[in-house]
Amino acid sequence: MSDLSKKDAVKSRVRTLIKEGVYLPGSKLPSDTELHEEFDASKVTVVRALKELEAEGYVYRRRGSGTYIRQHRMAPIVEGKKFRIAIAWFTRVFPGKLRDDALGVITRSMLKELGLNNLKPKWADKSEHDQQTWAQWDAGDSPVCVDVLGPSADCLERHPPLELIKEGAYDAVVCVSLDHEPWLSDLLKLKIPVIIVDFMSRQFDLKADQVFYDSVSAYQEVVHHLINKGCTNIHFVGGLVHPQLESREGLSVEDAKRKRFDKKNKMIEPDSYFRLSAFKQIMEEMGRIVNEKMIHYTFLGSQDTDTFAETMATRKDAPDAFICHSATQAESIRKAFRKQKKKVLAIGAGQKGKASALSILDDNVQLGQVAGAILISRLKQPGRIPLRVGVPLQFKSK
16 A cells, blocks of 8 residues: 555544544544554654644644644534635735734634634645735535635735635635725625625625624713713714725836825725714713814824824813724823823723723624624525624723
8 A cells, every 4th residue: 555545544544533432522642653553554654644634623733742633623504515715804814914913813713613713724825925815724524614815915905806706616705804895895796695894884784794893882981981080071083094096007006005005095994983973972962062173083003193192282272081993092192191291081992902991892702703603694594684793892991
């Protein structure tokens, strides 16, 4: 028997023993040496077989400890059916982003709902990396295969190519933090079930499932908290972003970048509309008048917020409180007021575990869990009415 067929025989036998419960979830397999003797195969062949079983999600290997059976394998979503799922990102897909970024947290949480979280992804080959960024989770006989797709490395568009979605023959597409409405509209024309995560637009009601952060209760709690603290001059700071260029015809990559990131090319971050609405509603209920001078917008993640904060801190009639779109905006404001030796309360939304004492928490793990559950529901019931599900933000006051 050749080494290749021997390796496949070892894989098949170990896989069968796992399925039959001889090797229980969480238990340790015999050592490589013991398996080499049991199966009459070389150690190299055994190691190759175990590495392939690890890639398929059956086992995981710990350096210096051994090989263990994975705890969880998902039951079929629909008996006899394997689904292909695309998760579309607005930015490039690479390991650091998956590990540390909010996009990665949401995606990993969805993968856990699908029973793929312990599986090592296959990444785009280096030769392909300059053209397209992607990663794939496929556990062989798992009921789902997931591709995470992003724009190519040198692309200004904030979405994967639509052609890639068409070629993938996907059973559903999950769009995470993608807010380019023309692209989403074109995606829906493909008649593939779509779940939109971390973005909500009335335009897509009854056309796609939408899972988003519901800011109303948390922002209302913040207003109550600030008024109870004696704040009398409360301002709102929303977020600005640079929208995608509708056309880059005739422009070089560098010229297109300059045009896109020009301060004149701006739009209000969609979630800021909902947060502002909640702010206005509760302020009016509390008898506080909100005028346009109390509403500001700064670019998220830029020096624009620092400049704004310094300007506000030097005003004689400086506000005593700010409710911000993001925690980074709030921190910039607190820093500028400290520099001027002035007191201020500034509160914004940030990731759970990275927030300050006064924060509005967005739990990306929970958002991903809900998105995963909605996806499974859609696969089981493709004809059901599309849902809008709001995951509440949480106000942390201590």
